[in-house]
Amino acid sequence: MPRPPKFGEDQIMDAAMRLVAEGGPNAATVAGIAGALGAPVGSIYHRFKSRDLLLARLWIRTVKRFQVGFLRALEADDLDEAALGAALYNVEWTRRHVDEARVLLLYRREDLAERWPEELGEELAALNTDVERAVRDHVLRRYGEGGGAEAVRRVVFALVDVPYAAGRRHLVNGEPPPLLVDELVTQTLQRVLFDRPET
Amino acid sequence: MPRPPKFGEDQIMDAAMRLVAEGGPNAATVAGIAGALGAPVGSIYHRFKSRDLLLARLWIRTVKRFQVGFLRALEADDLDEAALGAALYNVEWTRRHVDEARVLLLYRREDLAERWPEELGEELAALNTDVERAVRDHVLRRYGEGGGAEAVRRVVFALVDVPYAAGRRHLVNGEPPPLLVDELVTQTLQRVLFDRPET
DNA sequence: CGTTTTTTCGAACGTACGTTCTAAAACGTA
DNA sequence: TACGTTTTAGAACGTACGTTCGAAAAAACG
Secondary structure, three states, X not given: OOOOOOOOHHHHHHHHHHHHHHHOHHHOOHHHHHHHHOOOHHHHHHHOOOXXXXXXXXXXXXXXXXXXXXXXXXXXXOHHHXXXXXXXXXXHHHHHOHHHHHHHHHOOHHHHXXXXXXXXXXXXXXXXXXXXXXXXXXXXXXHHHHOHHHHHHHHHHHHHHHHHHHHHHHXXXXXXXXXXXXXXXXXXXXXXXXXXXXX | OOOOOOOOHHHHHHHHHHHHHHXXXXXXXXXXXXXXXXXXXXXXXXXOOXXXXXHHHHHHHHHHHHHHHHHHHHOOOOHHHHHHHHHHHHHHHHHHOHHHHHHHHHOOHHHHOOOOOHHHHHHHHHHHHHHHHHHHHHHHHHHHHHOHHHHHHHHHHHHHHHHHHHHHHHXXXXXXXXXXXXXHHHHHHHHHHHOOOOO
8 A cells, every 4th residue: 555665775775886886985975875866865764764874784785795605605615626716706706796896895894884883783793703604614624723813814815805905906997807816816825825835 | 483383284194194094084074183183273274275185195195105115125136035025015014104004005095085186186196107117117127028017917916915905904903914914925926926837 | 536654755954074264372583 | 572474273154964854646445
């Protein structure tokens, strides 16, 4: 019996995403988001209690979308294949979702939603634990119990930081990372993770 | 004969830097900067024509301070020593100047000064050319004429992107990067720049 | 066809912040 | 000590933006 919705949550988050990708968090004003959709501002607030909540939800949605493939890649049986797959998935996802990647990689969570809504606190914590557990598992498989914090840092560097660094420069220009990036990431992993030098 | 200044330009930029390092560009309001110094807002505008100009000047000052050592490191006679020196200088500078590094690495130029003041256009261009020339020289020394754009991208990845990414994770927590980062950066350079595999 | 419920729609309000403006203060110098 | 110049000082103004509010529109159902 109700009037059918004309502007859904995802639609609104999509518009916000494009604005953020284009001009940074400050460009994603409520009026701007509404304007991009041809919607009145009131409709935005009918879906989201506040702008901070909207952008926080956008952040969570983006992280989740990214993590799906990353976590799956890490599950590969072969150890090095899992690591390389995860690192290269990182690059490939950036390549295929430039706008989403700009939101995720060019800004920090705090820059998007200045005051993180408390009602999303546990959801945020859950995001981290999933990846943290997967990384810990990988460290355990690779280095056994003796790894320690340095081993974790090394794996994070290889699987997250390096692909991030390689892709970021291109993201800034609004372009997908070229194939050379895959090669650079692969080479880095070979030395940082796969090799076992005596030193 | 004039009244002596109580708040100098550098002093004001220092206050702005701390606010940005602490809470991001939006936290560096004119009133906030003035408040941090115990100065009235009018004095800020007596030194800087606008907030954008202030933050733009802060950006330029920070980049210049960083570049001094980076460019010097690249001048080393030995090729690999130059590359490794520049990459590790990157990490070391971050380690020694956490606040400045947060301004430089956690935000982009556009996030600091939303509309870059045109009067600083050439100064900004000059910043880039210095480093670009140094990098091109290094590429030429390392790969000769046949390098091309891919060789430049490889060197930038090794000397800039990787150290940046390795340090960033710690900067976000407001901590200086640990020594492990130097090792990771070194290993990456060994594989990406120093080795000459047949593939 | 009227009732009910949900959503649209946009005007209106409050606030935070960049910027301007006018007056007074502080210092060197004549 | 009076004058000129620069800076301090902070109140005042305008604007951009987040948020609220009330009314109208649109469907489903009896």
